Amino acid sequence: MKIKLLLLFIFTGYHLLYPQAKTDSLRNDSYEKLKEKFYDYNYDGNPAKSKLIAQYYLAKAKREKDISQIANGYAFMYANEDQKNALKYIDSLAEITKNLKDDAYPTRIYLLKANVYFKFNNQKEALNNYIIGLKYAKQKNNKRQIALAETNIAYLNSYIGKDSEAAKVLKYYMDNGSYLTDNELDKIRVNLADCYIELNKLDSANILINKGLQAFKNKDDYRYHQYLGLLGFYNLKRKKYQLAINNLLPCKKYFLAADDIREKNYVLLYLGKSYASLNNNQRAIENFTKIDSLVQKTNYIVPEFGEAYTYLIDYYKEKGDKERQLYYVERFLKIDNMLDAQFEYVSRELPRRYDTPKLLHEKENIINDLQSRKTILNISIGFLSIILVLLSFLYSRSKKRERQHRKIAQDLINTVEMRSFETSKAKLITNPSPIPIQTDTENKVITEDKSAKATPEDITQFILKELEVFEDKELFLKKGITSASLAKSIKTNTTYLSEVINTQKGKNFATYLNDLRIDYALNRLIKDKKFRSYKLLAIAEELGYNNEQSFSLAFKKKTGITLSVYIKEIEKSNNI
Known part of the structure; x- marks a missing residue:
């Protein structure tokens, strides 16, 4: 009820919404100053304060009946809402600016919509809107919006594993985007460092990370911990697992208390992988299980999360805990289906030995096994016989598959050798350098x-x-x-x-x-x-x-x- 009233009162009058102390602190700020505060809070991972600024900004603009500033207010309001309400604010923005003579529109509409879809895991619609926004930005020759569209497409490319393409774009705008804000340039640096780590360009990543740590230490906790998390990822990539853990533990404490689901999950993932590499299974399981808990709450998923689920499946399989193994197999399959709907290149990130067909088969075997155990607990001899038959069948099938693969390989070798022999023989008979026939199309x-x-x-x-x-x-x-x-x-x-x-x-x-x-x-x-x-x-x-x-x-x-x-x-x- 409080939330509904808050949304209702946003449009009725500023004095009904805010305590006097907060209004006094913002009353003398210009639109430009309010805008600066909004972006600072938003980029620093402080949604409560950025939302407060957005609400005040919109209320002020409505009181003053300034169409251009009302538009900005709607654009700010969308940032910290759920998908449905965010799109409503953007629709209001589209309606109020349809007759506004401003080169920022309609590009801004499409870029904001794309941001919403990206945030809520609808990658297809995000990309569609970024592309449309880029088209309008180019038509109006708006350099800043072109940069925003192209860097966001780069983030999307990186998100689905195309880090090399993303890095080229990000590097260009980091070096040439003087018309971008400091916040936007820093976002580019963070994502470029991440791309470099994925591409094993570790020296380049380390330079960017150290610059960020030096720039924000004791000045901006959110960004400092962003770069500290990247340092943890960097050390994980270098196989310096204890160093990675030392970097990531303070990040875990910080981001679990903050409202940034992406940073939470990635810190947990890198911590889990570091602990797993040190054979600290208990800590690895603790972090990977927390990822699953957050995924269920937020539906935020990326291909890398598959590594957490395969680890959990293997762990409980080795422990003989079929109930938990089955649970994580089903969770993995659900995530696999969600990713398939959004990511064209999702197979790059999902471990091959746990692909969908095998998981479905394993799921069926586990369910049958669990059901069988309930009815044959007192028939030990029969149960052991079934197990032996099953093992024999699996062994036989494995050997048969191995023989089939060997036969395919042998046939391939014979075919290649025969083709090579025939090619060599043909070269002895035929002219190896035929005279080229000149055509008009060649030049x-x-x-x-x-x-x-x-x-x-x-x-x-x-x-x-x-x-x-x-x-x-x-x-x-x-x-x-x-x-x-x-x-x-x-x-x-x-x-x-x-x-x-x-x-x-x-x-x-x-x-x-x-x-x-x-x-x-x-x-x-x-x-x-x-x-x-x-x-x-x-x-x-x-x-x-x-x-x-x-x-x-x-x-x-x-x-x-x-x-x-x-x-x-x-x-x-x-x-x-």
């Missing part, structure tokens, strides 16, 4: 003919010839290749290129690129013993992948087996 950029229904034959042949060069020179091993970059390099457009690959190669561009890389890997792994000794990350980078996860998934999808199985069979065949 000009091909533009899209939208009136045609299909790619012209001469362009098709030109693109096919360029693709042959692309394959022969192994240019597909370069990092960052996209259909756009390849089309540009061979002087055509993406429409023609995609159509030729689809029709002539029988696959889309992504599959075409992955197939070339995996085929190259299959062949080189057989021939190059040193290449086989590389670590997974090094092999992935040699093949043009950004990370080992992307390569592993592509290899498994193409071959049906893991890289380790394939290499193991190569070594076996070489030792025969």
Whole structure:
């Protein structure tokens, strides 16, 4: 009831809302001063004070009937509300500014909506609104709003694991965003440091972290603890686990008392991982369990939380506590479903051995086991027999799967060797350096003919010839290749290129690129013993992948087996 009355009285008059002491402290402040206070409190993680400023600001603007300032009041009010009320304030802002001649609109509407959706885990709508806001900002050539849209898209990219792309944008605006506020620049620095840690650019991250610690120590507790938390993450990445714990414990105390759900969860996650790395299971469980408690209260989730749940599942599985194991399996599956609805690249972060199909199967086994135990507690011999049969079945199935994977690997090796032999034989027979046929399309950029229904034959042949060069020179091993970059390099457009690959190669561009890389890997792994000794990350980078996860998934999808199985069979065949 108090909350409802508060929302009602916001619009009825300032004197009904605030104690006299608070009104006196704000009465002489200009709009600019109030705005400065609002942003300071908001960025410092002090929602109660920032909300108080927003309420006073809106009431003052309404009393003075200043449309532009009323708009600012609505924009401030949304910041500390739940999703429904936040969107209502933004709708009010849209209504009052529809005839306002101000270059900030309608961009501001879309950026604020995006912030709300981002905050409440609707990543799809957040991205849509950021993109629309960016479009309007560019139309009005509003540099500051362009920067806000692009940095927020960068935060979203980082949120789903695209840290390299995010870091480029953040670094640019940190160096060139002189028109941004100190608060906005500091937010960029914090997120850039986080990206650097994720990308293992630890020296660069450490420089930013130390600057932040020095700037805010004894001056701004919230930001100081933000940077201290990053220092904990940095030391966790360096495997300096006790140092990480020493950094993170004061952050845990501070953020659990503050109203910042993101910082709470990440501090708990890094603490849990640090304790787990030191084999302090009890402390790890304590922190990971707290994450689950907060997720249930707030529904705030990110892909990294999966690590906490898999740890809890493994811990209780090892302890033989099937009830708790089942509970965390179900919690993990629920989070997995929520993430699938929002994150296109969620598989990057979720541990592979606890993917959804396996968890569903394990859940079914646990439930059946729990139900069976209730009825056969007094039939020990029968129970043991069932267990033995089940173990035998699982062992047999495991061996069968292993044989199947070995057979796939052996077939792959034979196929690659045969193809290599036939290719070498063909090169002896045919002219290895055919004279290139000059076409008119080679010396000009091909533009899209939208009136045609299909790619012209001469362009098709030109693109096919360029693709042959692309394959022969192994240019597909370069990092960052996209259909756009390849089309540009061979002087055509993406429409023609995609159509030729689809029709002539029988696959889309992504599959075409992955197939070339995996085929190259299959062949080189057989021939190059040193290449086989590389670590997974090094092999992935040699093949043009950004990370080992992307390569592993592509290899498994193409071959049906893991890289380790394939290499193991190569070594076996070489030792025969």
